[in-house]
Amino acid sequence: MGSGMLSVDRVKVKRGEKEAGETPPPTRKMRKLHHDDQACGQDDSLEGASEGFPNGNGGEEEEQEAGEARGGEEEREFWIVGDPQSCEFGKPFMDERLIRAGVRRGPYCLVTKEDDTTLLLHKAPSESLSDFHSQYLEKAKPQIAAMEAEARKKLALLGDSRTSERRAELSHWDIIAMRPAFVPRRVIYGLIIFLTIIGTGVRLYRDERPSLLLPILVTCLYPIAITVASRIMMERIQPAEKYVFEFLLVFDVYQTVASTLIFVLVLLEANRLHMLRHPWGNRAEVSSPTLRCLIQLHYYNRILELLDTIFRISQKKFRTYGALHFYLRLVNVWSWFAAARVGGGDAFFITALDSAVVAVRFIVFTLSLLRLNWNIRIDFGMHAPKFHLFRKEHLYHLQVYEFAILLLHALLALWWRSMPAGLMVIQIFVMLQGLFIFTDFYFSRDAEKRLWKRRYTESRLMVSFDSSAWLFLYHFGVAMWIEDCIDKDPKLIGYSGSSGGSLVAGTLASGIDARALSSWVISNSFPVAGRNPFRLLSQCEQALDLFLPKDAHVKSTEVLRVLLTKVSSKPPFLMGEVVSTFHTWGELFASLRASCHIPLVCLLPYPVPGHGWYYDGLVWASLFVPWRTFSESDTVIKV
Numbered sequence: 001m002g003s004g005m006l007s008v009d010r011v012k013v014k015r016g017e018k019e020a021g022e023t024p025p026p027t028r029k030m031r032k033l034h035h036d037d038q039a040c041g042q043d044d045s046l047e048g049a050s051e052g053f054p055n056g057n058g059g060e061e062e063e064q065e066a067g068e069a070r071g072g073e074e075e076r077e078f079w080i081v082g083d084p085q086s087c088e089f090g091k092p093f094m095d096e097r098l099i100r101a102g103v104r105r106g107p108y109c110l111v112t113k114e115d116d117t118t119l120l121l122h123k124a125p126s127e128s129l130s131d132f133h134s135q136y137l138e139k140a141k142p143q144i145a146a147m148e149a150e151a152r153k154k155l156a157l158l159g160d161s162r163t164s165e166r167r168a169e170l171s172h173w174d175i176i177a178m179r180p181a182f183v184p185r186r187v188i189y190g191l192i193i194f195l196t197i198i199g200t201g202v203r204l205y206r207d208e209r210p211s212l213l214l215p216i217l218v219t220c221l222y223p224i225a226i227t228v229a230s231r232i233m234m235e236r237i238q239p240a241e242k243y244v245f246e247f248l249l250v251f252d253v254y255q256t257v258a259s260t261l262i263f264v265l266v267l268l269e270a271n272r273l274h275m276l277r278h279p280w281g282n283r284a285e286v287s288s289p290t291l292r293c294l295i296q297l298h299y300y301n302r303i304l305e306l307l308d309t310i311f312r313i314s315q316k317k318f319r320t321y322g323a324l325h326f327y328l329r330l331v332n333v334w335s336w337f338a339a340a341r342v343g344g345g346d347a348f349f350i351t352a353l354d355s356a357v358v359a360v361r362f363i364v365f366t367l368s369l370l371r372l373n374w375n376i377r378i379d380f381g382m383h384a385p386k387f388h389l390f391r392k393e394h395l396y397h398l399q400v401y402e403f404a405i406l407l408l409h410a411l412l413a414l415w416w417r418s419m420p421a422g423l424m425v426i427q428i429f430v431m432l433q434g435l436f437i438f439t440d441f442y443f444s445r446d447a448e449k450r451l452w453k454r455r456y457t458e459s460r461l462m463v464s465f466d467s468s469a470w471l472f473l474y475h476f477g478v479a480m481w482i483e484d485c486i487d488k489d490p491k492l493i494g495y496s497g498s499s500g501g502s503l504v505a506g507t508l509a510s511g512i513d514a515r516a517l518s519s520w521v522i523s524n525s526f527p528v529a530g531r532n533p534f535r536l537l538s539q540c541e542q543a544l545d546l547f548l549p550k551d552a553h554v555k556s557t558e559v560l561r562v563l564l565t566k567v568s569s570k571p572p573f574l575m576g577e578v579v580s581t582f583h584t585w586g587e588l589f590a591s592l593r594a595s596c597h598i599p600l601v602c603l604l605p606y607p608v609p610g611h612g613w614y615y616d617g618l619v620w621a622s623l624f625v626p627w628r629t630f631s632e633s634d635t636v637i638k639v
Contacts, residue, residue, distance in 0.1 A: 078124050079109060079121040079124065080121065098112070098113065102121070108123075189243070189247075190251070205293065207292060210299065214303070215303075215334055218330075222330060223326070229310050240315070249366070256366055259358040259359035259362065270291070282348070292344065299337060335426050341423075342420055346418060354406075357398055396438070399434075400435065404431075406431050460491070462628060463482065463505070464637065466498060467498050467617065472504060473521070475501055479508050480515055488508065494558075495509045496561035498563035498620070499616050502562045503544075503596065505561075507547075509552075511552070511555055517547050520543060537593075537596065537597070537602070541593060544593065564614045565614060566613070576627065577614070578625065579591045586609075590606075594606040595616065596616060599616060599618075
């Protein structure tokens with residue numbers, strides 16, 4: 001999005017302002033200016049925007065600092081992270097390459113890291129480093145308090161940041177984070193390309209069943225295109241800018257208009273064929289050339305929609321959950337191929353519903369791309385509540401509702417035998433996949449603390465113990481080796497566990513002697529519960545009560561992650577919950593005990609006071625419930 005460099009010698013510093021040391025860190029304004037600079041890539045005068053930056057000692061000193069940064073200074077500058085929003089706040093920043101490429105204003109510097117995050121750095125005086133962090137933190141307290149309050153509101157809506165990231169990637173939100181300069185002629189180029197594609201498709205269209213060759217080619221070429229685009233973007237530090245914004249705008253507008261027209265025309269044609277009276281249960285033989293043409297057009301548009309993956313890669317947004325995005329796109333193409341092959345009956349309902357949802361989605365995408373406010377709300381005036389009728393989360397829910405409705409329709413059509421069984425089986429499979437992938441199964445009561453008040457902010461080695469049943473003695477052998485051979489400094493190593501694995505992880509985190517505990521289990525628990533699983537939990541309780549130290553909850557907080565299955569009265573009824581903060585010894589005891597509460601063996605869930613009812617941690621996939629690590633930068637060893 002541009003180099004992010006500004007001409008420092010053209011910045012006009014206003015006189016009479018406070019010194020840099022007396023000004024709190026201005027993170028929000030500096031971020032906004034940095035984004036604007038990246039978007040435009042221009043060296044305009046920043047006289048009006050200079051109020052967002054603390055003044056240095058004058059324009060001459062800024063020129064001198066910029067010259068030293070470009071030419072390589074003899075005395076090494078020392079920078080620390082001065083952004084209260086970052087978990088690295090107050091720590092040294094040593095990447096000189098990023099510092100040289102950053103935007104400087106007096107003692108401040110904005111750098112863009114390789115993961116597209118922006119950091120505010122502050123030039124620290126080398127002679128008073130010990131006092132600098134405490135003074136800076138004291139001045140930043142009001143901003144930190146405001147950001148914590150804002151984060152609580154967001155977490156109440158979105159939950160954990162990794163979960164909201166999965167929703168964003170699956171739902172195609174915010175592909176372009178910073179809008180570049182708008183070039184009208186590039187829009188014309190994009191229109192010409194899309195009109196050429198549409199015209200070619202119209203000329204080649206025949207009222208015949210679509211060929212099997214096209215989805216096979218798409219399935220083969222799509223991953224190749226993704227691989228090539230990913231390798232190209234890996235060599236780039238900044239996302240692609242030229243033509244991407246304009247082409248994506250044309251793409252979104254086309255999908256919006258086409259899906260809207262398909263929705264209207266399908267309903268009109270279905271009404272002419274007398275299918276709207278009973279939208280479900282129509283036989284596949286009820287069709288017309290117009291209806292078949294509209295269904296096939298929607299099928300081809302879903303193939304064209306695969307281009308959004310390339311757009312995402314060009315903006316470096318195709319990350320952890322990109323594989324799910326890729327999988328859903330391909331499965332959806334094959335589902336629409338089957339519907340286009342049928343071309344009649346209840347296929348009109350599938351097409352009408354999906355085209356309506358797609359139209360709404362791309363309207364939102366277009367407005368977001370243009371930075372227009374698309375949230376619909378009712379405002380009753382001053383000091384009155386404001387009701388949100390539609391916002392980003394509702395778009396996510398709209399897609400989930402579509403999956404549920406089409407799943408129900410497929411089950412009924414299969415029961416009534418009104419549509420080909422093959423099409424309905426494919427539809428059931430695709431809708432179940434969509435529901436499973438889009439449903440948020442993750443809950444974390446510690447998400448807020450992990451974001452703002454973590455004790456250990458550096459990446460760590462995480463030893464993750466899976467469910468083990470009666471084989472957890474093998475896990476104890478690993479625990480003994482860790483005790484003998486690895487430094488158990490909580491800054492360097494952490495533990496996570498599920499079911500029996502949580503007991504072993506808790507042993508290491510709380511400082512229990514693994515040899516003594518395993519010997520007790522062999523001599524006491526195995527004779528009693530070795531062949532009777534109904535006595536296993538009572539033995540677990542005795543071991544925890546006997547060996548768990550009184551300060552175990554203090555040692556285990558932010559060192560141990562325990563996976564539980566939370567039972568709720570609301571959909572989806574079962575959710576994976578991760579606990580890493582333990583306020584009392586009893587809370588740690590209850591969490592470890594709940595993680596071993598085996599379903600079927602125990603009819604009722606286990607109560608944890610103040611938190612709810614739980615079953616065993618089971619085998620939740622870490623892609624949906626990120627329980628193994630505290631952050632994505634941690635290294636995992638699975639046991």
